[in-house]
Amino acid sequence: MKHNFCAGPAVLPQEVIEKSAQAVYDFAGTGISILSISHRSKEFQPVVDEATALVKEILDVPEGYSVIFVAGGASMEFCRIPYNFLNKKAAYLNTGVWAKKAMKEAKAFGEVVEVASSAEAIYSYIPKDYEIPADADYFHFTTNNTIYGTEIRKDLDSPVPLISDMSSDIFSRPIDVSKYNCIYGGAQKNLAPSGMAFVIIKNDALGKVERQIPTMLDYRTHIDNGSMFNTPPTFTIYSAMESLRWLKAQGGVKEMAKRAEARASKLYSEIDRNKLFKGTAAEEDRSYMNICWVMNEEYKELEADFMKFAQGKGMVGIKGHRSVGGFRASCYNALPMESVDALIACMKEYEAAH
Ligand SMILES: *Cc1c(COP(=O)(O)O)cnc(C)c1O
DSSP states (O other): OOEEOOSSSOOOOHHHHHHHHHHHHOSTTSSSOGGGSOTTSTTTHHHHHHHHHHHHHHTTOOTTEEEEEEETOHHHHHHHHHHHHOSSEEEEEEOSHHHHHHHHHHTTTSEEEEEEEOGGGTTOSOOOOOOOOTTOSOEEEESEETTTTEEOOSOOOOSSOEEEEOTTTTTSSOOOGGGEEEEEEETTTTTSSSSEEEEEEEGGGSSOOOSOOOGGGOHHHHHHTTTOSSOOOHHHHHHHHHHHHHHHHHTHHHHHHHHHHHHHHHHHHHHHHOTTEEEOSOGGGBOSSEEEEEEOGGGGGGHHHHHHHHHHTTEESOBOOTTTOSEEEEOOTTOOHHHHHHHHHHHHHHHHTO
């Protein structure tokens, strides 16, 4: 049996994979594959409608907000965000590679203030002492830093509206959407296959920038056309719908938060206890989604061997990002506790042999 700790594309519920596969053969009893049916067909429209409605329901999205699915992934949104929301100045918190990429795009549209950065410590913690300029159009931060295993699990206080990249921890806990002008992320961490972003937008926050926005980059285009201005990633939206159905049936984001904490605390406890290993992220900022650790100095030379040992036991995708090294276990919503237990057993067994 394989245990899927991939960072993204990542583990999806087995049920979602089976239903998506079934739709590839015969979508909604049409006798036609989801891969080859028109997005304008009467069978597909309910799919995009339901997926949109489920995001709103599951995250308790207030009135006055829109939810869209757009092709391109989170990286496309790094540019669409300032295009649509940055008039003069924006504030960004630099917590890693993704935050930096978002900041780089914003610089093409106006003044960008980096309020704080943890670059000097390879982003192993979340900066906490900083001031957000009150005249900024928005404050952008990345809630979960997929590469470094740090996470901001609260809706920060700010004098200006929040905008967040929630690619890798969306749907893992309740959020107060009303504090945000925009929440976005790539689908491939906690929702669906890759190539698509979900975007939650406060309608009133749009239309405030002076520049002209190309049609496809203007959020209003996708809102006004219900994510169907052009041909959307239909299969990905289908899988997202199945994934959201699963999530709701499991008990929603409250239940996901409980499971995430249970998985993470179990695994961190083992990392802290095991003489071979140590965690890389500051304890108070540890992510529930991406758990990063390395071999202790005196066992460093065992790193490659442990990797091979773990792979032999069915662990998939536990190699750390090259900028951090060591190991990373991504524990998204769909990861069963038995996978965490299997990884822990593997760590204990390896420790006993050394
Ligand atoms: C994976 C990831 C991205 C990049 O997503 P793409 O869909 O590949 O563009 C951006 N931000 C965060 C936090 C991520 O984890």
